[in-house]
Amino acid sequence: MKKDIKIPEVKDVHVAVVQEEHLEYKTQDWNAYIINNSDKDLDTVLIVTKGYSDTKVTPIMRHTIAKLPARSYAKIEYLQEKVLELNNEFKITFFEGNQMFDKTYVFRKNTINEKALQAIPLMQLRGILVK
Numbered sequence: 001m002k003k004d005i006k007i008p009e010v011k012d013v014h015v016a017v018v019q020e021e022h023l024e025y026k027t028q029d030w031n032a033y034i035i036n037n038s039d040k041d042l043d044t045v046l047i048v049t050k051g052y053s054d055t056k057v058t059p060i061m062r063h064t065i066a067k068l069p070a071r072s073y074a075k076i077e078y079l080q081e082k083v084l085e086l087n088n089e090f091k092i093t094f095f096e097g098n099q100m101f102d103k104t105y106v107f108r109k110n111t112i113n114e115k116a117l118q119a120i121p122l123m124q125l126r127g128i129l130v131k
Helices: 083-086
Strands: 013-022 027-038 041-053 061-066 072-079 087-096 099-107 125-131
Touching: 013 087, 013 099, 027 041, 027 061, 027 087, 041 072, 061 072, 061 099, 083 099, 099 125
Parallel strands: none
Antiparallel strands: 013 027, 013 125, 027 072, 041 061, 041 087, 087 099
């Protein structure tokens, strides 16, 4: 039954939004990353993203990463400036061994900004982190 289903807690997997220079266009872009700060590889990482507010919803985007090695990170997507005014949701499902994990990360509207930048684990960049 439902009460018998055990959903394990996700630890050491985070989503970060960092501001990086786009080398070709010489602009400062916001990019979302998934960070695997654990000692185990993640398999079949499925990511579903959307932006939303009371009156606006972005199209749903889907991403897949076949394997995310331990202590590594991967780019999810570029975030346009207008999307930063919305709540940005990242639903992440992955396998660690034979166990499935699932977690939703949300960046509340207007929380992605230069004033909120902090050091991001494993990355030599500053950004906003959701654990």
